[in-house]
């Protein structure tokens with residue numbers, strides 16, 4: 001099931017995609033699913049249990065008259081305001097680790113341990129929104145297509161075999177990165193956290209549509225030209241390992257977002273440079289999830 005957050009008549013709402021063209025809003029009907037107060041998708045995820053998904057599926061035909069057309073809404077990021085920063089994994093595809101080592105941006109190639117950093121999302125922006133970046137920070141602006149894990153249940157010290165039970169679903173991320181800032185500072189945090197640099201969408205696909213380990217084609221294009229092309233089976237540290245490792249002594253919360261790393265093909269490693277310009281359109285795609293398309297605008 002695809003869960004989405006959207007704006008209609010200047011109000012934020014959320015629902016499920018019933019078919020290619022129609023949304024069923026969930027807010028008016030959540031009481032039937034045992035959820036009393038879920039004003040947004042994050043609240044819904046924090047209360048749902050796996051039975052809820054099946055209940056919603058069963059109830060869909062009865063609410064058919066409440067459906068609204070997908071093209072009548074503006075999509076927002078599924079969780080525009082996460083409870084805390086997005087967890088991110090760096091250098092998690094071998095070919096990407098190698099390409100940035102080649103340009104001297106990193107002193108080692110393949111990490112032996114997951115590299116974690118975080119990214120501000122206040123808000124995260126969704127499919128179709130402008131990646132508006134102030135031009136003084138945009139001289140080396142880059143895209144990073146990534147698989148995003150949405151945590152479905154609080155947990156810590158999670159065993160790899162149990163990791164699947166803590167996942168709500170998956171989305172597509174574009175970890176927009178200001179390389180000039182990233183290179184200047186010892187930590188990546190600032191260069192990853194400019195306003196409008198967290199792009200996540202177009203919706204969350206519930207985890208029941210996938211089995212671990214995930215083997216999903218992932219790609220990005222800039223103005224129609226393919227830049228990144230890989231498969232999530234090439235993650236150095238896979239989904240189960242990341243959830244298990246990150247949760248040792250650190251409680252993961254329902255609704256937390258984890259960006260799992262980007263494949264080779266980022267603009268900073270291209271010759272000539274393939275960094276983003278104002279007006280560029282970036283398209284990130286993951287099989288089974290969808291496509292996330294955003295135009296870049298320097299302001």
Ligand code: MG
Nearest residue numbers: 144175261262
């Ligand atoms: Mg990244």
